Amino acid sequence: MKKSPNKQLSNKQESEICLNCGECCKRYFITVLPDESKKISKKLKISEKTFLEKHCELHIKIYPKSVKGILTFPSTFFPQKIFDQIKKEVGIVNDSYFVVPQVVLKRDIVEFTGKKVCTFLNENNFCKIYSVRPEPCKLFPFIAVEGIREQYPFCVLFQKTHKNLSKKSSVYFKKVKSYFKKVNDKKFCGVWKNPPKFGQLYLADKYICEISLEELNLMLMDQKE
Numbered sequence: 001m002k003k004s005p006n007k008q009l010s011n012k013q014e015s016e017i018c019l020n021c022g023e024c025c026k027r028y029f030i031t032v033l034p035d036e037s038k039k040i041s042k043k044l045k046i047s048e049k050t051f052l053e054k055h056c057e058l059h060i061k062i063y064p065k066s067v068k069g070i071l072t073f074p075s076t077f078f079p080q081k082i083f084d085q086i087k088k089e090v091g092i093v094n095d096s097y098f099v100v101p102q103v104v105l106k107r108d109i110v111e112f113t114g115k116k117v118c119t120f121l122n123e124n125n126f127c128k129i130y131s132v133r134p135e136p137c138k139l140f141p142f143i144a145v146e147g148i149r150e151q152y153p154f155c156v157l158f159q160k161t162h163k164n165l166s167k168k169s170s171v172y173f174k175k176v177k178s179y180f181k182k183v184n185d186k187k188f189c190g191v192w193k194n195p196p197k198f199g200q201l202y203l204a205d206k207y208i209c210e211i212s213l214e215e216l217n218l219m220l221m222d223q224k225e
């Protein structure tokens, strides 16, 4: 009998199909939310400060936006270095931007692949923090419905199961939305007590420059002035 394309498989069934190729751990920046950061540091038996310092970095995305709203900031208050770098990379600087400040797992070049991968992936393509891995890892490839399958040709699990995680993903997206609301209300350092000190800034998916926590805080705090 032909299997239903959206048949839900158990975790065991899924793990039998998954090739452990580790491709899903090599391609993406994994967002960490504050409660996940606490759980992972506890599992690693290190302080949250050490976890965020050693294993995480800032990942800031900005999108041009003219309408006022949460996390929307005028570019005139951006640090000069960032303003200049946006101009250099894309030619123009918009009046204001939606700023998406995230903490992500660090990716380092590792000997066994020669590529940048999540630092928790071991040489056998197993996750060193599997039981407490962040939600995006559990949900990969997120809302995997018909029509976007071609985006994940490297994932045998997805090709064979047509995995549909739209329900679970929508719960996660609500959590992310609430995180951004908190950052908007309490500021980034009000949500993260000891955030990573450095990371990268992107304009949508285009890399712009390195960014420090100090520079991020200027971008986010100047709206108050």
Ligand code: SF4
Pocket: 024, 025, 026, 030, 105, 118, 119, 120, 121, 122, 126, 127, 128, 129, 130, 133, 134, 137
């Ligand atoms: S935390 Fe684990 S599952 Fe997630 S990307 Fe890293 S190695 Fe892969």
Ligand code: SF4
Pocket: 017, 018, 019, 020, 021, 022, 023, 024, 025, 140, 154, 155, 156, 157, 158
């Ligand atoms: S890309 Fe797909 S098949 Fe490969 S490890 Fe990830 S889930 Fe498994």
